[in-house]
Amino acid sequence: MKILVTVKRVTDYERKVKIKPDGSGFETEGMNFVPNPFDEIAVEEALRLTKEHGGDVVVVSIGPNDATQQIRQALAMGAQRGILVQAGELDSDAVARVLQKLVEKENPDLVLMGKQATDDDANQAGQLLAGYLGWPQATFASKTEGLESAEEKAQKPGVKVADGWASVAREADGGIETIKVQLPAVITTDLRLNHPRFASLPGIMKAKKKPIEEIPVASLGVDITPKVRVLKYEEPPARLAGVKVADVDELVNKLKNEAKVI
């Protein structure tokens, strides 16, 4: 089977992001960039699925030329080739439209994406893509066996594919539900689907020679007019210092009249 996996270049979630003084965006100077962690899980799942069922993994990133680093990392993990769509910052809808075009070109059996990117946490592109394609979707893919299971240690896929259908355990509000979707489909991955592998040194050396196709976004003929306009970025308000109360009566009084929560 052929699997298309997305990998977004995002700011390192372990470092503090600084907002530009005018609120127009983030300071990128000195920032460390990493693959979106949810996308790494998608890459890992794709590699496990193709190991079990045969086939190829194609990695797609939409972003600046430097995003080739994140594509190379997925290639070093074991994916076969990469596609970079050269573009500036796009909103989720534009991303879904660009991906739709690539899917029509590549004809994969499955699109695997992180459920959201850790920079803007929009959680929309996968659902929109499935909508535009008219494909079934299974979001927040997880694993019924759990991350400490023998299946995980043996690097078995959590998504079960058989006879043109994928069975997906997904994290819903009340627990885990398992749904079946007919392929081709879009599946988005949650945190507890797998532990992504580290790229090995031989993998890194091989990735150097794997092809990455570069496509300017304008050449795709896709409408990328933003539907979401960012007005301003600002820090969340700083947390105020707490207050000490003398007794229970004062506490109840404050909760009732100041916080207005009871």
Added chain:
Amino acid sequence: MSDLFNPSEEHLALRKMVADFTAKEVEPQAEHHDRTGTLNRELFGRLGELGLLGITIPVEHGGGGMDAAAAVIVHHELSKSDPGFCLAYLAHSMLFVNNFFHVSNDEQRERYLAKVVSGEWVGGMGMTEPGHGTDVLGMTTTAVRSEKGWVLNGTKTYITNGPDAQVFLVYAKTHGRISTFLVDRTCPGFTTSKPIKKMGMRASTMSELIFEDCQVPAANMVGEEGGGLVHMMRNLEIERLTLAAMSVGIADRCLDIMVRYGRDRVAFKQPINRFGQIQRYIAEGYAMTEAARCLVYNVARSVGPEHHNRLGSDAAKLFAAPVGKTVADYAMQVLGGAGYCDEYKVERFYRDAKLLEIGGGTLESHQKNITKDLTRKLD
């Protein structure tokens, strides 16, 4: 994109991978193995899966196909969390694997290379003796030709991986000259002492190697008879460079710990990093770490199988080893009682750092070599 510290995109990818692996897999286990004085054999095997155990071995021989700068990167990153574990890696990958590959023949590579590159076997190297450390030419271990091969007698000491390794590269004298031998743990007449207890680097193990009429097959002499001195000297460069890189890793980590603590710890109603006394430790610690980093990575560019830089590798270790120790000491002073206790990990790095002023060449041996080499340049 390339810079002094990441000469190519592959070097940068390697650094990211090792840093990621170190943070997720190495850091959480470091304290336990320091306390128990044991090698984490399973984690060591993971280094094999990641292709790091044969990092300097050409790809066509199953290795990583990378250079001294790459070896420096791995030691630097691993030592930010667990210098003791990194020392076991160094003793295996630099002292055994790298040395062995460049001096062995095809038949010997066939027998050993796959085992040590995969991590199925742990390797070590035997040079130092109870009476001969820096004065290495005075070694007294001997190898005498027998009908079937060689008979070794003598004792090596302070051998990292001694209790854990299956195979050792051993230097012994044949007709007064130093030769190199492969000694398997199973060779008749070979034993190792019980583990030697030590101050730091406790996540790697150490013992004596004892040869009592030890029978070594003829096929296990490496290179020419009497060629051992050249093998030893050639490999010392990358050994010293990677030991120096470990010191930079220790300094980096201790600096990080003291910068955070200086910001968070309040005394006299203000963060302690407002005090000049604390600022001196942080600023000088940073400056000396940067200097050591630049020297080590600069020397790495001129060390390899084809080119040599003994002056550089001696200078790198002579300068970097005290930096790791000093910055660990500074961090402990900034943290005070908290640094002396184990919670902030500084005391472990402090104990580990000292070894680098002794092992793989004492500071005094570097001073001796540098003076000799500089003086010889006048001729």
